[in-house]
Amino acid sequence: MNLPEMVKAAGVVGAGGAGFPTHVKLDAKAEWLIINAAECEPLIETDKYLCRTYPKEIIKAAQAAAAHLGAVHTVIALKGKYEAEIKALEAAVEQLGAAVGMFRMGTFYPAGDEQTMVQQVTGRSAPERGLPLDVGCVVDNVGTMLNIAGALDGNPVVDKFLSVVGEVEEPVMLHVPVGTAILDCVKAANPRLSDYALILGGPMMGKPVIGQEAMDAAVVTKTTGNIIVLPRGHYLFRRAELPLASIRHQAKSACIQCRMCTDLCPRYLIGHQIRPNLVMRNLWREPGITDIEEYANTFGDAANCCDCGVCEMFACPMSLSPRRVNQYIKQQLRERGIQILKNAAPKARPSIDQRYTPTDRLVARLGLSDYYGLHAHTCKELHPDTVFVPFSQHIGKPAQVVKAVGERVERGELLAQAAAGLSANIHAPISGVVVEITGKGARISGREE
Ligand code: SF4
Ligand code: SF4
Structure with a gap:
């Protein structure tokens, strides 16, 4: 091979x-x-x-x-x-x-x-x-x-290293089987409060997991690299829960066209055609634009947004959300079948090295200074009795399960095979019996009966 x-x-x-x-x-x-x-x-x-x-x-x-x-x-x-x-x-x-x-x-x-x-x-x-x-x-x-x-060495991906940080006794590294419950990871880090919510990933682009039901259902996948434990009322969760209607309303009424969102946008800095301030300026007339060409000319820049969040989490002095507005516009572009031309040879802006967002100032803006600069020095191994292994832990088509309920699997054995096209194999992270298969994944129990 x-x-x-x-x-x-x-x-x-x-x-x-x-x-x-x-x-x-x-x-x-x-x-x-x-x-x-x-x-x-x-x-x-x-x-x-x-x-x-x-x-x-x-x-x-x-x-x-x-x-x-x-x-x-x-x-x-x-x-x-x-x-x-x-x-x-x-x-x-x-x-x-x-x-x-x-x-x-x-x-x-x-x-x-x-x-x-x-x-x-x-x-x-x-x-x-x-x-x-x-x-x-x-x-x-x-x-x-x-x-x-x-x-x-012939070893499949069955484990994951991840850090658990934030409102925990101290930041820790964990080494766990894929499919381990996220809450087991949080418990292993000894959370300092009971009313918390989570971010899977980083504070800028990670996925907020809010509410007991969502936290109970979350499991470690091949891409989970970090869990942040924060008070349920933290700014980042309040921000994530703002409804799109409020975001659009605020954008239309409060944008002062300072252009900071554009000047600090990392995609703009490497030379891509993206000016979120113009998307914000024109948002008030978006519902009335029915002509495809006019829509593309007015809002096409949004297609180049990578969702990094610099504009809304750091740049905007009015706490507006160009990122969420761009997400909305991208959806509209897809629904209207509008293809935006691509610049194949962009050139970085001359100001690029002066405009990147300093991490310490970003951390302060996000309300995370209390947790910054603390490091994980120890790594704990977790050995859960059961895991739930999603079939889609990658970009592309979900893998296709090759085992049935009741079958025994050994750790590292193929559990779901890569589908044709873009997909990836998934292996059993623990030895045990397949006790449940749903449209989303398979549960393996390693408990001795
Ligand atoms: S979220 Fe989009 S528009 Fe905002 S800074 Fe990042 S790439 Fe630019
Ligand atoms: S940074 Fe905020 S206020 Fe300034 S142009 Fe962008 S959205 Fe408007």
């Missing part, structure tokens, strides 16, 4: 983002292999932990991926302040004689956004709604590298 075949068999998907199947990404030739260890959002600890703990495995996987891609340059991009991590990785590079460099980034958001990272490392801006590969780059998360290292 070649590398993409081994990676496909092991069910490796992007560990730090939306879960793009890695075998598809690796089935290419690229000048640059960039390994993303920048921990894009504040409070997340996972990439740092992996760099400190598994540097040799990461570098070995980087060598294999670079050889397969034919990469001329291989770098690990991470924040320059990650001294212990850089030291561990550089020691592994030396020991293995690997041609892998370190690219030190500033402490800003969104350093780990792959298009921002590509621009910082190579000076090239990817096309609008394009891929790093369009400018000769493959970007993979450092957690994905660790899973590639596992795939090289």
Whole structure:
């Protein structure tokens, strides 16, 4: 088997983002292999932990991926302040004689956004709604590298490393089977309050999980890298629960056209055509625009929004939400069948290096200063009796279950096979009996009867 075949068999998907199947990404030739260890959002600890703990495995996987891609340059991009991590990785590079460099980034958001990272490392801006590969780059998360290292040894992805931070006794790393209940992870970190809600991922782009029912149903997937525990009444939850109607109303009445949302937008900075202030300015007349061309000309910029949240969480002095407005407009563009032209060769704006959002100021704006700068030094293993394994933990089609209720599975055995097209294999994270199969996933019980 070649590398993409081994990676496909092991069910490796992007560990730090939306879960793009890695075998598809690796089935290419690229000048640059960039390994993303920048921990894009504040409070997340996972990439740092992996760099400190598994540097040799990461570098070995980087060598294999670079050889397969034919990469001329291989770098690990991470924040320059990650001294212990850089030291561990550089020691592994030396020991293995690997041609892998370190690219030190500033402490800003969104350093780990792959298009921002590509621009910082190579000076090239990817096309609008394009891929790093369009400018000769493959970007993979450092957690994905660790899973590639596992795939090289024939080990499928059945576990996940994640940090639990926020209102907990102290931040911790956990190593758990995929499908572990999120609340078991929270309990293992000893939450300091009872009335809490959660964010899965980072505070800017993570998924808020609010209410007992939603928290009970949430499980760890191959892409879960962090859980933030916050008081139920925290600003971030109040903001997430604002209805779209209020957001639209506020946008129409309170936008002062200061343009900060545009000037600080990371996609605007790498040269993409996106000016959220203009979308906000024209929102009042949106319901009356029926002509497709006029709609595209007025609101087409929204198609280039990557949902990073800088505009609403940091830039806007009026606490408006250009991101949510852009999400609404993108939905309208889809429903109306409007295709927006793409600039295939954008050029970064001259101001780019002065306009990125400093992480410490962002953290203060988000009301998270109490939790910033605390690090996870220990890692706990969890061994749950039962897991619920979703069939869709990746971008593309859900995997197709190959086991039936009542069948015994061994840890690492194939549970659901990648569907035709874009999809990924899913393996049993624990040994036990399949006790339930729903449209969404399978429950495995490892309890001895
Ligand atoms: S969320 Fe806001 S800042 Fe981010 S890409 Fe979209 S418009 Fe730009
Ligand atoms: S930053 Fe806020 S007030 Fe300024 S133009 Fe954008 S949406 Fe309007």
